[in-house]
Amino acid sequence: MPIHVIGLGVAEQAHLDTCALGALQAANIVVGSQRQLATVKGHLSVGQQRIELPKLPQLASEIEHWLKKGDTVCLLASGDPLYFGIGKWVRDTFPRLNLGTELCFYPGVSSIQSACHRLAWSLQDVDVISLHGRPLNGLTACLKTDSRYVLLTDKDSNPQAIATACVAAGFRSAVITVCEKLGYGDEQVRRFDAEALRDGVASQIVFEALNVVCLQTFESSGYWPSFPGIPDTQLSTDKGQGRGMLTKREVRLAILSLMQPSAEDCIWDVGAGCGGVSTELALWGHGAQVYAIEHHEERLRCLHENQQKFGLMGCLHIISGMAPTACARLPKANKVFVGGSGGQLHAMLAQAWQTLPTQGVLVASAVTEQSRQQLYAFCHAHSSFESGAAETLEITVSRGESLAGGLYYKPNLPVTLYKLTKQAGASDV
Secondary structure, three states: OOEEEEEOOOOOOOOOOHHHHHHHHHOOEEEEOHHHHHHOHHHOOOOOEEEEOOOHHHHHHHHHHHHHHOOOEEEEEOOOOOOOOOHHHHHHHOOOOOEOOOEEEEOOOOHHHHHHHHHOOOHHHOEEEEOOOOOHHHHHHHOOOOOEEEEEOOOOOOHHHHHHHHHHOOOOOOEEEEEEOOOOOOOEEEEEEHHHHHHOHHHHOOOOOOEEEEEEOOOOOOOOOOOOOOOHHHOOOOOOOOOOOOOOHHHHHHHHHHHOOOOOOEEEEEOOOOOHHHHHHHHHOOOOEEEEEEOOHHHHHHHHHHHHHOOOOOOEEEEEOOOOHHHHHOOOOOEEEEOOOOOOHHHHHHHHHHHOOOOOEEEEEEOOHHHHHHHHHHHHHHOOOOOOOEEEEEEOOEEEEEEOOEEEEEEOOOEEEEEEEOOOOOOOO
16 A cells, blocks of 8 residues: 655656666556656556546545555656655655655656756756745845756746846846756757846747756846845835834844744744844745734835845735734744834733744844833743843944044944743743
8 A cells, every 4th residue: 555656757758767667567546747647658557547646635635545445556756756846745744654665755867957967067056946836036035146046937937037037136147048848859958148038039939838947147236135134225214225213234133143044934023114134034044934013104115125125025924013913813933023112012022922832032122221121021030041041132333434534433222132032831921
């Protein structure tokens, strides 16, 4: 009753080693797309049931049925099943199955590998980005200067759309190589400049749906961040030129360091203002889901502008409303930053602390003495400096400016930061 997940390689006829071929021919049921089934047609016998790949929820139900009957199932995959393939879904959906006996994987050469070999790119020097079912604008959040990418596309991320996104982000000189039907007799590998693919004759080309896009960026003609610490002037604010309700760069860097955003995080930014902290958390969080809560109309407008400018539609979610009420409908966070309170600091801290799991992180900032005292009291009641579960720092920054032809340093207001890590058994009250 095992499941065999077999990668077919990149070719009109599947390239299978002895083990993969034996598993395929021993299966009662073979499941794959129409194209995949065609690549193994010559290896199958009359008695084997061939089923065209259904939607994943239906597939899960069908596999459960087959396993109960004692059938052996072969699930066909393009390329390497465990590299942007169906393999992860199978493993996550059937975690009870024992690897090697009840669940077996057979890798094939992927379209990613094949595309890199067509261009003589070393795999370790490229970033692979899947655009399947994801907003194309999210691509721009990943781009850096002088970098190479392999993009897995769908109908909404065709080469012309990718070129448009690159030009909009300032990568006007980017080179886009479209690899179509790799491994087939009518394979094509064509290279374009981003601007020409967007605006020239190439903009009318209808590319094969079966394609991989290789993208090489050079210097951007506009500002594009490559490291944490976006200059204040590059962020949209309610008063322009980096002023207004915006956490300044030096403080933002400290907050990033305290929060350490990562791919699995769900983060609330409570009282997000114009979105300086939210933007950086989403930009450098490697897929962390960031929820920015703000009620002020003008600041919400700036939040949306920053979300669009840095291509963060897939990971930065803007919530119009006032905490703590607006947070009640959000996914549970494992990290929370409280940057603005509107006089509701204690209620916001209490709600954030209650929603956090063990080892969850709460970071909060204060500028006024009243807020500092509230933060200290909350920390004293819920955490401990002695145990290492709490830390605090005060940041005082003076920036150089010009006065009467000379240099002087203009101080900003000091900002106090607290970080609390929720320990096992900590009270939610």
